[in-house]
Amino acid sequence: MTTPLLELRHVTVRHGAFAAVDDVSLAVPRGGALGIVGESGAGKSTLARVAAGLVAPAGGATLLDGGELAPIRRTRAQRRRIQMVFQNPDSSLNPRHTVRRILAEGMLLHGTLGPRPARADVDARCRELLRMVGLDGDMLDRLPRAFSGGQRQRIALARALAVRPDVLVADEPTSALDVSVQREVLDLLAARRRDQGLALLLITHDLGVAAALCDDVAVMRAGRIVARGPARTLLADPPAGYARELVDAARAVAL
Amino acid sequence: MNAAARVPRTLVAGLALLAAIALAVIVIPMVSPYDPVAEDVSSMLRPPSAAHPFGTDQLGRDLLTRVAAAGRVDLALMVGVEAAPFVIGTLAGLVAGYRGGWADRAITLLSDALIAFPFYLLVAVVAFVTGTGVKGIFLTFLIMGWIIFARTVKGATASLAGEEWVESARVMGFSDASILLRQMLPNVLSQAVTVLASDMVALLVAIVTLGYLGLGIAPPTPDWGTMIADGQSFLATRWWVSTLPGCAVVLVGVALALIGDGLNDGRRA
Numbered sequence: 461m462t463t464p465l466l467e468l469r470h471v472t473v474r475h476g477a478f479a480a481v482d483d484v485s486l487a488v489p490r491g492g493a494l495g496i497v498g499e500s501g502a503g504k505s506t507l508a509r510v511a512a513g514l515v516a517p518a519g520g521a522t523l524l525d526g527g528e529l530a531p532i533r534r535t536r537a538q539r540r541r542i543q544m545v546f547q548n549p550d551s552s553l554n555p556r557h558t559v560r561r562i563l564a565e566g567m568l569l570h571g572t573l574g575p576r577p578a579r580a581d582v583d584a585r586c587r588e589l590l591r592m593v594g595l596d597g598d599m600l601d602r603l604p605r606a607f608s609g610g611q612r613q614r615i616a617l618a619r620a621l622a623v624r625p626d627v628l629v630a631d632e633p634t635s636a637l638d639v640s641v642q643r644e645v646l647d648l649l650a651a652r653r654r655d656q657g658l659a660l661l662l663i664t665h666d667l668g669v670a671a672a673l674c675d676d677v678a679v680m681r682a683g684r685i686v687a688r689g690p691a692r693t694l695l696a697d698p699p700a701g702y703a704r705e706l707v708d709a710a711r712a713v714a715l
Numbered sequence: 716m717n718a719a720a721r722v723p724r725t726l727v728a729g730l731a732l733l734a735a736i737a738l739a740v741i742v743i744p745m746v747s748p749y750d751p752v753a754e755d756v757s758s759m760l761r762p763p764s765a766a767h768p769f770g771t772d773q774l775g776r777d778l779l780t781r782v783a784a785a786g787r788v789d790l791a792l793m794v795g796v797e798a799a800p801f802v803i804g805t806l807a808g809l810v811a812g813y814r815g816g817w818a819d820r821a822i823t824l825l826s827d828a829l830i831a832f833p834f835y836l837l838v839a840v841v842a843f844v845t846g847t848g849v850k851g852i853f854l855t856f857l858i859m860g861w862i863i864f865a866r867t868v869k870g871a872t873a874s875l876a877g878e879e880w881v882e883s884a885r886v887m888g889f890s891d892a893s894i895l896l897r898q899m900l901p902n903v904l905s906q907a908v909t910v911l912a913s914d915m916v917a918l919l920v921a922i923v924t925l926g927y928l929g930l931g932i933a934p935p936t937p938d939w940g941t942m943i944a945d946g947q948s949f950l951a952t953r954w955w956v957s958t959l960p961g962c963a964v965v966l967v968g969v970a971l972a973l974i975g976d977g978l979n980d981g982r983r984a
Contacts, residue, residue: 512886539888546879554880556901565897566887619883 463526465490465659466511466542466627471520473506473683480506481517482683488627493653493660495670495691497706498680504663505547507680508631511661512544524627540570543620547632549612553604559615560586560600566623589618593648610641617645621652628652631663646672667710671695679703726977729912732970736963740786749777751784752935760953770955772945778955782963785937790967792849792932793919796856797911803857804864805907809895811865812872812903822869826862834859838921842930852922852931860914867910871903905982912975916968923964939964 464487473481481503488494496504509515511522516531523529529538546552553562563586567573573581587597593614604612613633620628630649634642650673652658664670670677671691678688679702687694687703698704744751755775763770769778811822837859842851875881876899884894925931926940934941939960946956 509882514882514885534888536888539886542886544883544886546882548879552879552883554884554898554902557898565889569888616883619887623887 462489464488464523465492465525466661467523467526468507468511469521469523471507471510471517471522473503473510473515474518479683481510483520484680484683484685485520486678486685486688488659488661490626491653491657491659492676493662493674495662495664495674495677496680497664497667497670497677499665499706502680503683504665504680505631508544508629508661508663511627512542512629513539514544536570540566540623541626542629543623543625543627544629544631545613545616545620545633547635549609549616549636552616553612553619555604558601558603559590562604562615562619563589563600563622566619570623572623585622589622590615592621593618594644610637610645613637613641613645614648617648621656621658624656625658627659627661629661629663632665633662634669635664635666642669649673667695667707679706721981723977723980725973726981729970729973729975729977732966732973736786736967736970737790740783740790743783744780744787747777747780747783749780751776751781751937760949760956762953763955769959770953772942772956773949778959781937781942782939782960785939785942785960786963786967788932788936789919789922789939792852792922793915796853796922797860797915797918799857800860801864801907801911804861805868805900805904807861808865808868808870808907809872809899809903812869812874813876813891813895813899815873815876819869819873822865826865829859829862832859834921835924838925838930842925847930848933852925856918856921860918863910863914864907868903868907871906872899875899875902905978909975909978909982912971912978916971919964919967919971 466488468484468486471481471484472479484503484507486494486496496507498504506515510517510531513522513529513532513534521528522531524538524541560583564582567582567585568577573585583600586600590597590599595611595614595618599606604615607615613636617633628649633649634645637645646669649660649662653660660673662670662674674691676688677691677694678685679694680686681702686701687699694703695707698707753776755771757775758767758771759775760773761767761771761775767777767779769782772778772781807822811819834855838851838855841855841858845851845854881894881898884898889898922931922938923940923943926938927944929941929944931940932938942960943957946953946958946960950957
């Protein structure tokens with residue numbers, strides 16, 4: 461069996477006596493996509509933050525290519541390989557930084573464009589990134605407030621992709637967006653997977669989003685994974701219990 | 716809408732007034748025919764005239780030249796004394812607001828302990844130890860002045876620390892120092908500068924009050940506080956000796972208040 465690209469082993473996160481995440485293990489292969497679904501408060505976002513190195517778990521480990529990562533104090537090189545996009549497009553971009561700075565600073569930190577790239581090269585790459593996420597390349601000098609929620613979310617995605625990560629942790633990347641914009645962001649993620657071999661850990665409460673984007677789905681409830689399997693089978697024929705309730709509820713809403 | 720259209724008029728007015736005052740206190744002593752400290756017993760307590768637009772004081776010194784020269788001393792002291800507490804308090808507030816935990820508790824405890832001292836009592840104690848003059852004012856403000864910046868910036872930083880763009884910067888691999896100085900500082904600086912403007916008014920009042928009480932700048936160096944004190948015995952008959960230095964203090968206060976208000980309005984817009 462090959463080593464998974466990203467692996468969480470027996471991760472537990474406690475807030476006092478309450479276990480937000482309770483002994484969860486999961487793995488994402490290179491270029492694979494795993495969806496974590498479940499209701500609000502199930503511990504999905506906390507799990508995403510553990511993977512991204514924002515939350516230190518009380519127990520368990522995060523592994524990248526089989527090597528254990530420090531919970532928080534990760535090296536710069538390790539940081540580059542796991543990027544994250546967040547749920548709220550209103551707070552995901554620094555309000556005082558231009559789009560150019562938002563996109564360029566990660567690349568400059570990690571030397572993505574070489575040790576001392578010319579300004580023209582940085583600008584060209586920023587424009588290319590904007591176009592890749594479906595935005596106009598001429599918007600580099602604007603501040604985040606000049607953009608809609610969907611546009612900001614795409615800029616946040618471009619920022620994460622700018623440093624060429626191996627894994628993208630996406631925490632409800634479409635839940636704050638209009639349905640038409642949701643589709644565009646999902647297509648974008650699917651394209652990055654296909655073209656770049658990007659592995660995806662997708663957190664969502666929307667089963668349709670998980671089905672559209674992921675190979676495998678894990679259902680989380682009260683901090684534990686209660687069902688997991690290939691997305692198509694799990695969502696078409698969920699096992700009895702919570703997973704079935706969740707799928708039935710989603711179908712009822714869709715009707 | 717372009718950036719210039721959003722600059723509040725109060726801010727422009729405040730900056731213009733402060734610039735005019737700064738220009739006056741720099742230029743007037745350079746072009747004035749009078750020495751601000753040279754006494755002239757033949758022209759004591761003259762009312763305002765063409766030769767002496769602000770009149771003269773009890774030692775026959777030209778009051779316009781003295782008000783401007785005192786402005787140089789007091790405004791330079793105001794800026795010089797405020798700089799270190801501003802930088803120290805802002806940095807301490809950034810760290811405490813971002814880190815929380817022990818850094819937050821340490822700064823809160825220290826500022827609570829210091830704020831319990833009445834300010835002018837502390838000034839008197841420090842003046843007793845260091846002697847009167849600039850050193851005592853500087854030391855007192857270093858001890859007390861950083862607190863208001865630390866508290867303001869701490870609150871502003873803590874409210875931003877959970878923002879997703881801050882978490883993004885951590886995921887991207889930026890160091891804490893870089894996140895604080897390059898990401899968060901630009902977002903909290905305008906609040907610190909607003910406080911700076913109002914704190915400078917308080918500092919100027921303190922400098923003038925200390926001069927008035929004889930705890931501040933020592934004569935014969937001109938200072939608005941000592942000038943106001945010198946003139947008070949002839950206030951009823953020779954109003955200009957106290958009133959004109961007092962007006963200078965008020966003008967600076969108005970300029971700084973306008974700047975503070977303007978910055979506040981700009982942030983809310």
